Amino acid sequence: MNIGVVIGEAKPTEVTAQSIRPLSVGEYVIVDSQNGKLLGLVERSIVSSDALTDIRNFDEAMESKEVAELNTRDKNYKVKIGILGFLDKLQKGQAIVPAVPPLPGTSILEATQQDLGMIFAPRSKEWIRIGSLLRNSEIEAKININRIVSRHIGILAMTGMGKSNLVSLIAKQVSSLQGTLIIFDYHNDYTNLSVPKISVTDAKINPRLLQADKLAEVIELRENADKQQRVLRESFTASVRQAKDFWTALEEGVSAFGHTTKGYADSASRVLDKIDDAKHRFSDILDPDCGDPVDLIKEGRVNVLSVAELSERQANVGLSYYLQELLNDRKDSYWAKKGRKLSRNTTKFSSPLFVIIEEAHVFIPKGEHTDTKYWASKVAREGRKFGIGLGIVSQRPRNIDPNVLSQMGSLAIMKIVQDDDQQQIASAAESLSKDLLTQLSSLNIGDAVLVGQWVNLPSIVHVDEVKGKAIGSDLDAVAEWSESTKYKEIAAESTQGLIQKDLLMD
Numbered sequence: 001m002n003i004g005v006v007i008g009e010a011k012p013t014e015v016t017a018q019s020i021r022p023l024s025v026g027e028y029v030i031v032d033s034q035n036g037k038l039l040g041l042v043e044r045s046i047v048s049s050d051a052l053t054d055i056r057n058f059d060e061a062m063e064s065k066e067v068a069e070l071n072t073r074d075k076n077y078k079v080k081i082g083i084l085g086f087l088d089k090l091q092k093g094q095a096i097v098p099a100v101p102p103l104p105g106t107s108i109l110e111a112t113q114q115d116l117g118m119i120f121a122p123r124s125k126e127w128i129r130i131g132s133l134l135r136n137s138e139i140e141a142k143i144n145i146n147r148i149v150s151r152h153i154g155i156l157a158m159t160g161m162g163k164s165n166l167v168s169l170i171a172k173q174v175s176s177l178q179g180t181l182i183i184f185d186y187h188n189d190y191t192n193l194s195v196p197k198i199s200v201t202d203a204k205i206n207p208r209l210l211q212a213d214k215l216a217e218v219i220e221l222r223e224n225a226d227k228q229q230r231v232l233r234e235s236f237t238a239s240v241r242q243a244k245d246f247w248t249a250l251e252e253g254v255s256a257f258g259h260t261t262k263g264y265a266d267s268a269s270r271v272l273d274k275i276d277d278a279k280h281r282f283s284d285i286l287d288p289d290c291g292d293p294v295d296l297i298k299e300g301r302v303n304v305l306s307v308a309e310l311s312e313r314q315a316n317v318g319l320s321y322y323l324q325e326l327l328n329d330r331k332d333s334y335w336a337k338k339g340r341k342l343s344r345n346t347t348k349f350s351s352p353l354f355v356i357i358e359e360a361h362v363f364i365p366k367g368e369h370t371d372t373k374y375w376a377s378k379v380a381r382e383g384r385k386f387g388i389g390l391g392i393v394s395q396r397p398r399n400i401d402p403n404v405l406s407q408m409g410s411l412a413i414m415k416i417v418q419d420d421d422q423q424q425i426a427s428a429a430e431s432l433s434k435d436l437l438t439q440l441s442s443l444n445i446g447d448a449v450l451v452g453q454w455v456n457l458p459s460i461v462h463v464d465e466v467k468g469k470a471i472g473s474d475l476d477a478v479a480e481w482s483e484s485t486k487y488k489e490i491a492a493e494s495t496q497g498l499i500q501k502d503l504l505m506d
């Protein structure tokens with residue numbers, strides 16, 4: 001169906017058109033050019049009225065309104081259309097822009113299911129459904145799961161806009177493909193995810209396997225407490241690491257160092273307090289007898305590792321340990337497959353892994369060093385070769401390390417209004433045009449701009465809502481308050497009943 005005509009000056013990458021109805025920004029259209037059908041994306045849409053221009057007062061506006069309603073030629077629907085490439089080439093995954101601009105007078109046609117289906121919803125197995133195109137809602141939107149494992153993803157949006165929902169959807173799809181997914185869950189958002197054979201556990205840290213400075217972080221020694229740091233470093237010997245009763249051996253080592261080294265008695269006793277404190281407070285997490293924490297991760301499953309109980313510093317130690325071990329395991333597995341002899345004879349994961357880090361701005365921050373950042377950027381650089389993909393999720397893109405962010409080959413960006421967040425994303429994603437960027441503030445919950453390797457073309461989609469889970473839903477304070485008032489009243493009544501009973505008994 002003809003819905004418009006190219007007017008004015010046309011370029012190979014951009015045309016202006018007059019349309020029969022107001023078109024939506026983000027809608028795909030066909031530009032029926034002399035050299036073949038081109039796919040276009042409506043990037044700007046302007047509606048104006050001749051009669052209702054240059055109005056000086058209310059009466060004039062009311063009169064002009066009537067004139068405008070009577071005159072079918074009054075409205076002017078003008079659109080700017082970005083040319084994405086030849087339709088038939090895009091259907092084969094190649095974006096080829098014409099050398100010659102479409103001539104003025106070229107028809108603009110409505111894009112059909114047949115035109116768009118092959119581009120946005122290819123049929124092969126690695127393409128999984130995540131929703132539908134926002135403005136052409138009859139068209140499915142799929143992402144290429146192979147490319148997220150090899151080229152990484154970033155999921156960025158303001159809080160409450162649907163990041164965890166998208167992660168849950170990806171988890172469901174990965175699960176149906178028997179893939180291995182690891183989600184570091186900082187807010188227990190995924191513990192109720194209904195995915196078959198999901199494995200939900202608390203992330204653990206085995207203190208025996210840490211470097212001394214990492215153990216110091218985990219038991220929360222202050223970074224500038226040099227003497228305490230030294231006490232721990234000197235006492236954390238190979239025999240302590242291997243001792244049957246780890247904590248007792250460490251405590252004995254610390255006491256002995258305090259007694260034998262002049263001027264260190266006070267520091268040693270402070271370290272003992274810290275060990276005692278950590279041992280009790282973090283007994284679920286800091287476990288010298290848990291073996292290798294990586295063994296908690298099961299191949300072919302969705303693994304939710306809760307880090308909710310950990311402080312930021314501990315979670316950082318835990319995450320970096322996991323990332324390091326997972327990358328090394330994948331490397332070993334890769335080299336073993338190539339026939340190289342390895343120092344350890346078994347590897348744990350024989351197939352690719354995908355790791356998702358929530359609250360990425362905390363663990364992979366801009367402008368400061370963290371171990372997680374070091375290992376995440378190593379995974380981002382090397383993961384492609386060895387089959388370990390990284391997904392970073394954040395509501396504060398401006399605070400994420402720009403180097404790591406720019407290594408994310410694909411992005412899902414949901415509603416973001418802050419200018420500095422938008423700028424950071426723009427500099428990380430070259431395929432995000434200025435016009436798409438301006439769309440970000442007008443998106444609704446669950447709407448996302450998808451750019452990068454996981455889609456054939458940048459697109460605006462509405463993500464399916466994952467039902468049957470309780471992820472990060474906004475709490476209903478009013479309902480909870482009224483519940484608690486009800487309980488208080490019941491409690492008061494029953495206490496009164498008891499008091500009256502007591503009085504009667506007297």
Ligand SMILES: Nc1ncnc2c1ncn2[C@@H]1O[C@H](COP(=O)(O)OP(=O)(O)OP(=O)(O)O)[C@@H](O)[C@H]1O
Nearest residue numbers: 159160161162163164165446463464465471472473
């Ligand atoms: N695609 C969607 N369609 C409809 N509703 C959605 C969609 N995605 C999310 N929601 C709703 O929005 C709520 C918040 O979503 P979600 O927890 O995924 O946001 P978030 O971006 O992860 O938030 P936070 O920054 O707090 O982690 C959900 O409880 C859900 O009800």
Ligand SMILES: [Mg+2]
Nearest residue numbers: 163164189472
């Ligand atoms: Mg969330």
